[in-house]
Amino acid sequence: MASIISRIAETFGAKAEGNPLDDRYYEDFVTRSQGGSSLSGVNVSSESALRQAVFYRCISIRANTFADLPVGVYQRGDGRRTEIPDHALAKALARPNPHQSAFEWRRQIAHDWLVTGNAYNQITIDQRGRLQFYPLDPRRVREVTREGDAVRAYEFTRQNGERVRLVGARDVWHIQAMGGRGLIDVARDTIGMAISAEQHSAQFFRRGVKVSGVLEHPARLKPDTAAAMGASFNAAFGGVAGHGKTPVLWEGMKYNPVSMPHHDAQFRETYREGLAG
Secondary structure, three states, X not given: OHHHHXXXXXXXXXXXXXXXXXXXXXXXXXXXXXXXXXXXXXXXXXXXXXXXXXXXXXXXXXXXXHHHOOOOOEEEEOOEEEEOOOOHHHHHHHOOEOOEOHHHHHHHXXXXXXXXXXXXXXXXXXXXXXXXXXXXXXXXXXXXXXXXXXXXXXXXXXXXXXXXXXXXXOOEEEEEOHHHOOHHXXXXXXXXXXXXXXXXHHHHHHHXXXXXXXXXXXXXXXXXXXXXXXXXXXXXXXXXXXOOOOOOOOOOOEEEEOOOOOHHHOHHHHHHHHHHO
């Protein structure tokens, strides 16, 4: 068994001793991704994108489906393949590390790969000689390969700011999406529009007055009187609670319909399209 593990270690590049960085999957960190600006002007990061229900649902479905697929180690021979459940790699895939089940680990890999375009696993062998995989937060890993290097090199930043150098052919199993681009990069503008529409909607229902016109008073009101009227009117007809109420006018006020109500601006359609992508 020791020789088998040694060969696996050579294949995956694992060190003989285990020293897991163990992100514990994952804590917030000062170097967390700041994302990038979208055409709508909204900054889109992995955190803000995953707060969008539709985007989160899409990632969840794909990640859970991937994690639920059968995984095994097989040997080919005599025109057929035979599963080897006792193989060291099969055991590692069945229990990648002490803190995650195989399902949780594969789901974490799929999540990172889909969202950021990169999934990183530190490869170690524990004191009992077992191969193990520890997922690393992609936000804390950066490639530091220099020109002329034969293998990729990476730098991992711990929570305390300490930087740890990792060698690609020895310490890291790197799973990269096409071009290293995750769905955040590909759909940044669509997600940004959805975030912008949601923010606008929230502010509208929080502060907006849901009427289709404005009030006009025949007299010139004192600032205090106008403020008091505005506060009273907003308390009665503003926000979600005032939606659909019919205002009762007083003191010769007139109601003047506006030329472009909120729904005529097709806000709801924009919001739905932004969520649907």
